[in-house]
Amino acid sequence: MTPAAKGLRIRSLSKTYETASGEIVDALLPVDLDIAPGEFVTLVGPSGCGKSTLLNVLAGFVVPTSGEAYVDDTPIVAPDMDRGMVFQDYALFPWLSVIENVEFGLEHKGIPKKERRGIALQYLKSVGLKDFANKRPSELSGGMKQRAAIARAFAPEPSIVLMDEPFGSLDALTRRHLQRQLLRIWEEHKKTIAFVTHSVEEAVHLSDRVAVMTARPGEIKSIIHIDMPRPRDDRSEAFQRLERELYDQLDEELAKSFDFETDENPD
Numbered sequence: 001m002t003p004a005a006k007g008l009r010i011r012s013l014s015k016t017y018e019t020a021s022g023e024i025v026d027a028l029l030p031v032d033l034d035i036a037p038g039e040f041v042t043l044v045g046p047s048g049c050g051k052s053t054l055l056n057v058l059a060g061f062v063v064p065t066s067g068e069a070y071v072d073d074t075p076i077v078a079p080d081m082d083r084g085m086v087f088q089d090y091a092l093f094p095w096l097s098v099i100e101n102v103e104f105g106l107e108h109k110g111i112p113k114k115e116r117r118g119i120a121l122q123y124l125k126s127v128g129l130k131d132f133a134n135k136r137p138s139e140l141s142g143g144m145k146q147r148a149a150i151a152r153a154f155a156p157e158p159s160i161v162l163m164d165e166p167f168g169s170l171d172a173l174t175r176r177h178l179q180r181q182l183l184r185i186w187e188e189h190k191k192t193i194a195f196v197t198h199s200v201e202e203a204v205h206l207s208d209r210v211a212v213m214t215a216r217p218g219e220i221k222s223i224i225h226i227d228m229p230r231p232r233d234d235r236s237e238a239f240q241r242l243e244r245e246l247y248d249q250l251d252e253e254l255a256k257s258f259d260f261e262t263d264e265n266p267d
Contacts, residue, residue, distance in 0.1 A: 005037040005192045006072045006082070006159035008058060013067035014217075015053055026217035027053045030067060033211060033220055037159075038190040042203040044246065045213030045221075046254050051196045054218070055164050058194060059085050071160065081105055084153035084191075088165040090145040092137040098148050099124060099133040105156035123151035126188075127181055143174035147181065154185060160192045168198065179205055183230065200246045204239055205232055212249045215256040222249055 015028040028050040035041045043051045056062040057069055060079040069076045071083070084105070085091075092101050099120050106116035124130045127147035137145055146166055153161050167175040183206060186193060197203055203210045210224040224246060228238055 003157050003159060005190055007037045007039075007192060008033075008035040008160065008194065009070040009072075010034070010054075010058075011068050011070070013054070013057065013064045013069055015050065015057065015062065016065045028064075029214075029217045029219040031219055035192055035194060037192055040186060040193045040195065040206060040208045042195045042197055042207040042210045043213060044197060044200065044203050044210055044250065045218060046215045046250065046256075047198070048216045049213045049253070050216060050218030051213060052164050054213075055162050055194060055196050058160075059083055059162050081109060081156055082159050084156065084158040084161040086146075086149050086153045086161065086163040086166045088168045090137070090142075090149045092145060092148060092152070094137050097134050097136060098129060098140070101137070101148060102152045102155050104152065109156055119155055120151070123155045124148075126185060127151045141174075143170055143178060146170065146178060150178075150182060150185070154189065154191070157189075158191065160194070163193060163195045165196050165198065167202065175202070180231075182206070187230075200243050200250070201234060203246065204242045205234060210246060212246065213253075215253045221253065224249075 010031055010033040012030040012032060013028060014030050017025045017027055019025060031054060043054065045051055053062060057064050058076060060076050060083070093104065096104070102120040102123055103116045106119055111119070121130060121133065124133055127150055129144060129147055129151065132140065132144065137148065140148065149166070167178055170178065179202065195206065204226055207226050210226060212221045212224065213219065214221045224242065226242060232239055
């Protein structure tokens with residue numbers, strides 16, 4: 001039986017770093033955000049705005065300077081198998097086969113070998129990699145590696161899956177295909193997903209809501225509800241209107257990251 005999804009709560013969360021030179025850098029201003037159980041929420045914002053930092057706090061990899069993040073009512077203080085993670089660079093173990101990578105979290109949960117092998121094969125089948133189960137990651141293309149990483153994240157049945165630009169390094173066709181596979185798996189298992197991307201099109205295509213972050217130091221600028229049935233047609237007026245709305249908000253923040261000069265001399 002698939003465990004029920006859990007929600008995420010972020011309350012007045014901030015993060016400050018000290019650089020090697022002793023400079024204090026504010027990565028996140030106080031952030032408040034709720035993600036409902038089973039919801040798909042995407043974080044977008046200019047580069048360096050703290051999207052990945054926030055995701056790493058939710059994963060338990062980074063300790064906030066102030067404020068807290070919760071899974072339901074339980075504070076996040078360390079990594080946990082109940083929160084799966086998918087990275088942009090795949091992060092597969094090169095010394096393990098594809099199926100052994102997918103089994104990794106299941107083994108750590110104490111699931112017997114025969115049972116975990118069956119679960120792993122089921123998830124590899126769902127991402128189209130059953131025939132590559134015994135290959136090493138080095139024998140796979142980038143898209144296939146990311147499919148394996150998605151299977152590994154979902155196989156232990158976490159309540160929450162955190163995804164940090166998982167399709168950012170892939171070509172457009174592979175990216176589109178994996179977006180569809182991800183949505184199919186999410187709709188089947190209804191995990192809570194917090195997703196980071198630089199792609200506005202991807203955010204509109206995938207999400208229930210999009211959280212727009214300000215330029216660094218990052219905070220939540222706005223929440224855009226994507227009130228469109230799936231599958232979504234990126235050529236539709238509704239889709240393009242939401243893209244324009246997001247681009248307008250992001251352009252405002254991107255302008256803060258650059259020192260634009262205005263030529264006031266018409267000659």
